[in-house]
Amino acid sequence: MKEFSIKDLGVKVGLEIHQQLATNKKLFCNCKPIESDEYTIKFQRKLRASKSELGEFDPAALFESTKSKTIMYYANPESSCLVEQDEEPPHELDNDARKIALIISSILKSNIFSEIYPMRKTVIDGSNTTGFQRTMLISQGGFYEVGETKIGIQSICLEEDAAKILGDEGSVRKYGLERLGVPLVEIATDPFEVESDQIKKIALSLGRILRTTKKVRRGLGSIRQDVNVSIKEGGVVIEVKGVQQLDQLEKVVEYEAKRQHGLLLISKKLNEKNWRYNDESDKKDITELFSKCKSKIIQKAIKQNQKIFAISFRNLAGIFGYSPYEGIRLGKEVAELVRFFGIGGVFHSDELPNYGVEESDIGILKENLKIYDSDAYLILAAPEEKIFTVINQIILRIEYIKNEGIPIDTRLATQAGETKFLRPRPGAARMYPETDIPPIIITKNELEEIQKNIPKSWDESIKELQTKYKINPQLAEQIFDSRYIELFENIVEKTKNNPTFVASILCSTITNLERSGLDSDLLKNDEIIRTFELLEDGKIAKESIEIIFENIMSGKSKTTEEALKNTSIEAVDKAELEKIIENIVEKNHEIIKNQKERSIGPLMGIAMKELRGKVSGEIINDLLLKNIKKKLESI
Structure with missing residues (x-):
């Protein structure tokens, strides 16, 4: 197993920041962007891939369509309307979102277009009821500085956010529509080469620039970092989506660089072997053959009327378990692909006997498929209607790794800082003009007005907080970077509570309660304000605040008054x-x-x-x- 060093691989990184904007309505309708778990409307759709105006299918859309998912949508009239249901054309572009996008472009010294053309971006995973996302290119070029490093900007787009996924149940995928259509900006940076521990700082600096506008949403889910990773030898760019926490960035980049280089080493191994796949002789239905196999996974699949297939790979013994780096294996790549189709997993020859598959089962398998010690094989359980699609995709992927090296995927970041297969990389056929919205004209007067509204820099904003509220630099940074900055200023201006104490409660106490597993989303701003009002009036002690917040964040109470009653907090004379x-x-x-x-x-x-x-x-x-x-x- 090789020793891994990111410095030796010539790693390049590009960031794509998706930031929700703090507007009073959605991008193309008058609905308020309110988060809600109560749904009174329910409907379903079946989405399919269609050809673009050039007569081509987008590869990502085609691949997604092989899942054959039914999409179930849940909606609340308070946060969505017929526009989100795709039963009504989009309204005019929200003017506030337009202004914020132009301000952000101006801060980043990006070149704003005089005419902006709304486009449709094909999305058929169900996260958009229309089958596409509306997006528009606002500007190109520009830069920002992080210390002595200059980070270039490729593009800035204004677009709709997607629906919120609620989960999968078999062949049904569920979405809530409250988030669909919320305006967000997408900022893509130029690729850059830096030490991996600098990537977080670069992303943080861009997030801070956005927060200086005081027009962006705060909190988990309001900002997402996608990261593009390439290595010098690989020659391809892999997009990793959904990095929720900045602390994940360094791990994700290091893992993906290691995975890409590992795949190149696996490709060399594959090319050393004389492997060719025969579609007729190298796969076989072994459902009957494995009917007495003691594996719980196999038996469960048989009871569900699924098919068990074996695929043989001549002269590839040891290839699925070969691990050039810790955690990087061809077997893992295949397993990720199989899970994409909603199938639990796949067994490969380098991990058997295991999982209840015994030596006797393997002996029967080898005899029937004429598998020799020099061969490798996979055992796959799947519904009959999916099995051949999945087998074909496995073969295509292994052939691609053998011939090309690194498959050009879109991948998803995991909580552990790894990446997993999400879908193939979309092609040019994914984008086409929006026919329901006219071009948007940006006038010279509008740009001049935007220049007058450029906010103070992050450094100036921090100094202003320090001076105005007499708090130390560290606390000023913490409160500015948190989702509570507006709430902090509101509490301090409305009550006589000490600013340092208020900031400490919002930044430290609530964060510590979150780390212990409690849900800060249950703690509404009105209840936080009410708690500080009670403190100001002398009706509770400072020590009561943590008890009240803990009670609400654990779901035991909904309001401050209810928490006071439930925790028996009462004034002592x-x-x-x-x-x-x-x-x-x-x-x-x-x-x-x-x-x-x-x-x-x-x-x-x-x-x-x-x-x-x-x-x-x-x-x-x-x-x-x-x-x-x-x-x-x-x-």
Whole structure:
């Protein structure tokens, strides 16, 4: 197994940032972009690939159509209308989205076109009810600087966001329409060569530039990073979609570079063998042959009336398990392809016997298919209507790796920082003109007006926050980069709460609760504001805030008042508090006698257990010290 070094591969990276815009309506209708899990409308579609105006099929669309999925859509009239259902033509382009896109282009010094032509981009995975996404090229060129590195801009587009996937059930895929049509900008950078640990900083800097407009949405899902990765020897660019977290970027780029180089090494191995595939003799239905196989996977497939097929690969023994780098194998590439068709997996010769497939099963298989020790084979279980399509795609993929090296895919980032097969790379036939929307004219006066509205830079914005709210640089960066910046300014302006304390709660307390597995989406802005209002009025202590937020984020309460009731947080009057503290001091006489004033530590812990969230820790501390000193005088 080779030692991997990204520096030796000549890795180039290009970013595609997709950022939702903070507008009051969707791009081509008047619906508000409200996230909702309540649906009162349901309908289904069956999408298929069609030829472009040039008479060609897009390869990605054709490949997707082999899944034969039925698409089920769920909608709420508050967040979608007949436009999203493709039952009504699109309305005029949202003017706010147009202005924001032009401002972003101007910030990045990109050349804005005087005429903008809406286009249709073929999408048939079901995420668009129309079978296409509306997009328009706003500008080309431009740059931004990250330290001493200049990052070029290829293009900036304004387009519709896709529907939200709700899940798959067999041959049915489900989508919610609340996100469909939300305006977003897509910014593609030129390819660049930097150390892998610099990629996150480059993406973060671009995200910060967008946030200076104060016109973009915040939070998980509102910004997505796609990344294009190529290596010098490979000669192809692989697009990796769906990098949700910036921390994933470095891992994704390193993994994809390693995968590409690994595939080139696998290709060399394949070419060393004399392999040719015979469509007639190298595949066989072994459903009956494996009817007594003890593998639970095989038996489950047979019970579901699926077919079990074996495919033999002459002179390729060891090829599926060959691993030039850790985690990079031809067997893994084939398994990813098979899962694309909704099939659980595939067994290959280098991992058997295993999974309940025994030596006796393998012996029967080899005898019937005349498989020798020098050969490799796959065992595949799939519905009869899919089995030959899947086998053909497996063969085509292995042949492509043998002859060309790296398949030109679109891939998906995983949580672990790896990439997996999503679909083939789309071709030129994917794009064609939108016939329902006229060209958009950008006037000289409009551009002059846009120049007057260019926001302050990120550095200037941070300094302004520091000065205005008297917070330290680190906290200013945290609150500006978070989704709570507008909420922070709202709370500080409406209440007399300390800005540093408010920012710490929004950036640290809520984040820590999220890390413990709680859902911050359940904590609405109105409830956060209400909690700080109660603090200002002296009706709760500072320590109550975390308890309230924890209760709401765990789903136990919906409102601040409900959380107060459910957690038994209630104000303790001065007389009752003094009595509680006196009792604690009295009960812990021995600790005070032995530790004297140092006994404040253990006694504070006891007091906070009883009074957490009801009284400020500072007040408890002062009262304990006072009573401890009094007790020490009497000893």
